[in-house]
Amino acid sequence: MDLDVELIKQSMKRFSSSDSFDALITVYKSAVFLFMGYETFDHFHEDKTSTKRKQIYGREFQAMMDCLEEEDCREEASQATEKKRRLTVVQVKALEKNFEVDNKLEPDRKVKLAEELGLQPRQIAVWFQNRRARLKSKELERDYGLLKANYDALRLDYNNLQQENEALTAELRELKAKLCQENEETSHAVEAEAPVSEQSKNHVSSENANAQLLTSPPSFSSLFTGSSSSSHPSMNWVQFSDSRTILSNVYQQPQLVKVEEQSLLFNPEDPCNIFSVDQAPTLQWYFTGH
DNA sequence: TTGTGTTTTATTGCCTCC
């Protein structure tokens, strides 16, 4: 039900004579009550306290009735102690419309609005002030919701990556253990062969090592073997400035080898060359835009 | 009907701008 309350009120006010005015009110009331499904005004009064009915006939109509009662009691109210009164639906609607146009109030507009709505300029100013506060509060609430959703998504992403990282680490350890075992078996087999002099033994073993390195590139797991626990005595770590690591063949003489970013051993896309094995990235890392 | 939580209107005090 969409009643033009202001139109009805204005029509009513045209009747300055109290008799005709009262008669018109009765006619309007009857029309409205019939429209609402009540047979008479009395029936409406009987049902006025019903909460469900209140919701059906709506705030707008309630406001209209309140306005009428308010006008009836205006003289009494002016004499009595001034109480806090809620603005009518019409007044609030007008204020809302003005607020949409501009939420700041110039003095001229304030006075004009006050005259139009029959309120004090101070009331208009207060209403705009409170409305801005409500708007700000809602915006803060909305921003908080968005930030929280973003944070939750990021957190979930981080947890997934962490789990993936743990799984890869476990796999790596497993491969490393296998490799150690294989190396031990190989060295025992070499010792069991014909004994040779220390010099030739060193020579042979170095040649074997070189041959092994030439024929078979280091396995994935060997790349992550730290120097202290390396099963390859000839392998050392080369530390990148950005914490990436790579091993090099320093068989003859230990030395640091500078490796370019475009190293063939590492694919820059490969996440394995970003983090060390035992250290998961911190949350801060994810926020630095890597 | 009543207690309680929420919304709306209004006040106060402080701050900034002209």
Place this chain on the structure above:
DNA sequence: GGAGGCAATAAAACACAA
């Protein structure tokens, strides 16, 4: 220094469950 904005708060009005 006055006007106006804002944050904090009071208090009345309102909504609603029990």
